[in-house]
Ligand SMILES: Nc1ncnc2c1ncn2[C@@H]1O[C@H](COP(=O)(O)OP(=O)(O)OP(=O)(O)O)[C@@H](O)[C@H]1O
């Protein structure tokens with residue numbers, strides 16, 4: 001079976017730091033893959049390669065729906081249905097919730113003689129409120145400026161936006177950071193919903209209970225290398241910790 005989205009032999013160095021070394025990674029449609037590893041293991045670097053923010057160093061390939069692809073920017077990946085929530089989410093604080101949901105995809109009212117007219121603010125506000133509600137994200141008001149929201153509420157907007165737009169793959173780098181218990185559960189609910197929609201979900205998290213709750217498979221990175229790739233059911237919390245710290249070896253690692 002062809003994977004929905006695949007990275008083959010990707011490497012990335014920052015100067016003399018080898019952040020990622022010859023890593024193979026894939027996600028299937030309707031699958032939630034946990035990407036785990038200690039601080040500096042290379043998780044965000046892999047996320048940035050998958051999302052088009054970084055190009056892999058020579059030799060690495062990205063394959064979407066069985067076709068070789070190469071992204072010049074995150075926008076390219078977005079256009080192909082790959083939505084990413086970065087570790088430090090890219091919301092524009094001075095804009096409203098709905099303007100953030102539609103950032104870069106603004107709708108316009110038709111102007112005179114068929115020219116693009118004013119921003120269709122009311123329609124975007126109504127749609128973003130409906131989208132956030134549909135994915136189960138509770139946000140005060142789509143008309144509030146993001147700078148007036150709490151950290152957790154901002155995070156919720158960023159996640160809602162990613163899920164609302166994703167068509168194939170959604171990549172979430174530490175989405176439950178800064179979130180309370182109830183909001184974290186909301187996010188896990190959103191992930192399950194994305195899975196049911198048939199999206200491929202990639203979840204980066206240090207919160208291992210969340211990894212055990214929602215993922216189907218775990219990929220473990222250590223010092224830039226893949227050291228395990230196995231169904232989540234084959235791990236216990238203890239084994240996962242031992243694998244990511246290098247005390248134990250598990251199946252599926254290596255290059
Ligand atoms: N822009 C950069 N310039 C130089 N080195 C970098 C840069 N980004 C990451 N690195 C280095 O690459 C390695 C992998 O970093 P990465 O951010 O991918 O780790 P991570 O697994 O996401 O860690 P964390 O759990 O702390 O978010 C680290 O050694 C880090 O210091």
Ligand SMILES: [Mg+2]
Pocket residue numbers: 043044045087173
């Ligand atoms: Mg990171």
